[in-house]
Ligand SMILES: Nc1ncnc2c1ncn2[C@@H]1O[C@H](COP(=O)(O)OP(=O)(O)OP(=O)(O)O)[C@@H](O)[C@H]1O
């Protein structure tokens with residue numbers, strides 16, 4: 001796969017697929033701009049070469065065409081500030097307006113196209129739509145790792161219409177870091193899995209059992225394991241249909257000599273509410289009417305020790321309902337342990353939408369080795385799937 005370092009963009013228009021699918025609040029302010037900041041080096045390289053930049057992205061999942069709340073125009077001011085340059089905006093991603101603005105774009109200038117998903121042809125991977133988009137630029141750059149698991153018009157199909165197609169710095173760094181964890185992990189290798197559902201993470205857990213020394217399972221998904229082992233989990237989150245699967249994972253871990261660690265204790269609450277009554281309970285013994293919303297202090301200690309002694313750490317999914325302050329301690333404790341391991345020389349990769357957001361909002365983002373901009377894309381890569389956006393650049 002060629003990268004942007006293999007190309008001189010002087011006098012060229014780079015059509016860059018970025019993943020600017022960023023969270024916006026009710027006033028259309030960006031609440032986490034990690035994905036925007038990540039794209040800056042790619043944009044600077046092209047502008048410094050003497051080229052022009054045309055950015056295309058999706059935002060959210062619009063269903064029936066244009067919708068105000070999904071317009072990329074809300075990003076323009078933020079982008080201009082982040083890139084230290086005015087950013088022009090085309091109110092459509094194809095058609096006359098986009099063509100005219102793209103044609104008149106001078107070297108050193110940046111143009112942002114309107115949300116690609118305002119056309120259903122984008123997600124359908126429509127050839128004619130991809131061809132229209134491709135006419136806007138001379139060189140195709142894919143820097144949208146977060147969307148590389150989608151075989152859409154702008155992420156995969158479009159590549160066929162270009163002689164020159166390369167990956168940007170985000171895509172390259174994401175793939176290099178994920179590969180480092182999957183293929184060259186220094187041992188002890190510890191994976192920390194958390195979040196709400198086992199069903200979302202089952203494939204990656206199975207794959208990791210062949211590679212890791214320690215598998216820590218916390219967060220909402222851990223209660224399905226306790227129930228599978230015959231424990232009482234009260235009203236904690238459970239996936240009844242995954243009980244057998246949880247049992248077989250425990251068995252697999254044993255057979256593969258993987259140290260599978262579940263939280264010994266939990267912070268339990270009598271309601272799903274930050275102000276609920278709370279107590280600490282052993283995890284096989286949570287009373288009816290109570291639910292586990294965070295790992296407990298003992299579990300935090302055990303997990304931290306394992307993490308701090310590791311040389312490679314992969315973390316996906318929070319240890320509790322970290323959005324509520326009273327149930328965020330477990331996630332903070334684990335984040336601190338990951339930071340400590342990193343300071344001791346470990347390589348740490350944080351992935352997944354909520355875990356990456358947790359690490360960034362808690363202020364640990366620059367204290368770990370790498371925070372992925374990918375959610376589903378990183379998981380699919382870790383499951384061993386070939387991402388369509390990556391394959392398209394390799395053809
Ligand atoms: N004990 C729990 N009970 C209920 N919900 C929980 C519990 N622990 C964590 N959660 C919730 O799980 C959610 C995150 O789960 P999720 O599986 O989406 O993780 P993630 O890091 O976003 O990974 P990905 O982006 O790959 O899906 C958070 O909103 C958190 O509040």
Ligand SMILES: O=C(O)[C@H](O)COP(=O)(O)O
Pocket residue numbers: 019021060061146147150374375376377
């Ligand atoms: O946020 C993401 O994970 C990516 O931008 C992909 O978005 P999607 O799940 O709507 O395709």
